[in-house]
Amino acid sequence: MTRREKFFLVLIVILMAVVGALSLQKFPSPEDSETTAAAPAEAAQYTCGMHPFVIQDEPGTCPICGMNLTPLKSVGGAAKTAQAGGERKIKYWVAPMDPTYIRDEPGKSPMGMDLVPVYEDEAPGGSVIRIDPVTQQNMGVRTAEAVRRDLKRTVRTVGLVGYEEPRQFSINAKIGGWIETLHVNETGQFIKKGQPLLSIYSPELVAAQEEYLLALNNKSRLEKSPFPEIAEGAERLLESSRKRLNYWDISNRQIERLRKTGEVKKSMTLYAPYDGIVTLKMANEGQRIQAGMELFRISDISNVWIYADIYEYELPWVKVGQEARVELPYGGEPIRGKIDQIYPYLEAKTRTVKARIVLDNPEYTLKPDMYVNVLIDAQTVKDVLAIPSEAVMDTGESSTVFVALGDGKFEPRQIRTGLRGEKGYIQVEEGLLPGEWVVTSAQFMLDSESQLREAISKMMEPKQPAPAAHEGHEGESLDDLFGEEAGGKGDEKLDDLFR
Structure with a gap:
């Protein structure tokens, strides 16, 4: 086939398509004219309750399961009836880009767009469903009113008793020597401040005592x-030797005894500087110790910290300064305290935030590392x-409720939720108006019905006519369309068209 023959063949195909489209638009068939004149505004159709994709124009039985077909209710029927009966009543106004942003009067959305009216006989997207009263009773549909109320919550969690960090102490050796007696x-063991800890023998301590006695005698002479x-120099020398003993944790009482007796002791006693356990x-x-070695660790548990685990969704409820009650695992009266600190990081393993509660523990009822119940x-x-x-x-991505519109009609609507309070109530930030009624049971069946109605509605929508073959190319030649001058590939594209 030559190039000219291909050109005329394409031209004939395009002309036939245009003539066919014009004839269908201008010359409807007699059957179509009679149907249009005689048919009602909306023809009845029938479907199977078990196989909704089976749709027929007349009653009968399902070809798959044999059940009787039931009338199919049109989703848009209520809206058409309302339009024919008179002026439609606006139910609320909604943002075009955010279905959860609704208001009871016109205005602007947060994005600056005009709010769109939603009428009582429709819902956004045309997804209102109608269920007869008998079916509602069989499904167990219950509703509740959206009202304004006070929300409160008691956060119940587990706490761990810990030491009060500022009251933990480490006792180190400041001089090398040998432990002769361990008290x-x-x-x-509970210890008090000033209680003997150990007696240490150290050659440096012995030399320091002798230096102190020499400085004391020198001061007496001068x-x-x-x-x-x-005289002032002798006084400074005595004070220097005394401070040296103090810096090694030798008490003033031992130094005073040394001054009075003038006797150098082989071992000196170290005393507890803090209270605690x-x-x-x-x-x-008998152990040999060196300077800087940790000998004891002492903790004061007259005050303790409770580390309460707060889950992420409970964080909006917990604030610094709130009162908390601590329940002991073996019963008894709860101990009351206040939240002193909420730590600014999350525990990776437990996915919780620690809230710190400070409690007095004079009778040592709370033991470190004990688990307790915490109520905030x-x-x-x-x-x-x-x-x-x-x-x-x-x-997970959105929250949906079903709003009862009355007369057996229900509208699925997206909302934005907030805090969850006690007694099973949740805050609605956007998407509902006070006084509206929502379904509290059987909403999953309503959701299935809504999606089914929407799918059937889309299946029944008339298809849009396909655009004409020559649309958008008016005034262009076939050479322009197939690019004869673009590398000489026009013949190849014609071949691809008829392949």
Whole structure:
């Protein structure tokens, strides 16, 4: 076939398509004219309850299961009836780009767009469904009203008793030597400030005592010197030797005894500088110790910290300063305290945030590392729109409720939820108006019905006519369409068209 023959063949095909389209538009068939004149506004159709894709124009039985076909209710029938009966009533106004942003009067959306009216006989997307009263009763449909109320919550969680960090102390050796006597030799032992811990022998301590006695004798001899500078020097030397003993944790009482007796002791006693319990003991009698070695760790548990685990969804309810009640695992009266700190990071393993509660523990009832129950009385949220939490269908990406419109009609609507309170109520931030009724049971069946009606409605929509073959190319030649001058590939594209 030559190029000219291909050109005329394409031209004939295009002309036949145009003539056919014009004849269909201008000359309807007699059957179509009679049907248009005689048929009602909307023809009845029938479907199978078990196989909704089976749709027929007349009653009968399902060819698959043999059940009697039931009339198919048109989704848009209610809207058409309302339009024919008179003026339609606006139910609310909704943002075009955010279906959860609704208002009871016209205005602007957060994006600056005009709100769109939604009428009582329709819903966005045409997804209103109608269920007869008998079916509603069989499904167990119950509703509840969206009202403004106060939401409160008591956060119940688990806490771990810990030490008060500022009251943990480490006792180190500041001089090398040997432990001759260990006065505190048990972990968990209660000690008081000033109680003897151990007796240490150290050659440096012995030399320091002798230096102190020499400085004391030197001061006694030179204090009556006619030269004030010499007396002051002797005084400074005595004070320096005394501070040296103090820096090694030798008590003033031992230094005073040394001054009175003038006798150098082989071993000196180290005393506890804090109250608490021994949580770590690294010293043993007869052990050689070096400067800087940790000997004991002492913790004061007259005050303790409770670390309460707060889950992420409960964080909006917990604030610093709130009252908390701590219940002991073996019963008894709860101990009351306040939240002192909410840590600014999340525990990776438990996915919780630690809330710290400070408690007095004078009788040592709370033991470190003990598990307790913590109840935090969260602050009440005043005057918020709330509905029962069972009315919300949460898919992870959106939250949906079914709004009861009356006369057996239900509208699926997206909402944005907030805090979850006690007694099964959840805050609605956007998507509902006060006084509207939502379905609290059987909404999953309503959701299935809504999606089924929407799918059937899309199946029944008339298809849009395909655009004419020559649309958008008016005034162009076939050479322009197939690009004869673009590398000489026009013949190849004609071949691809008829291949």
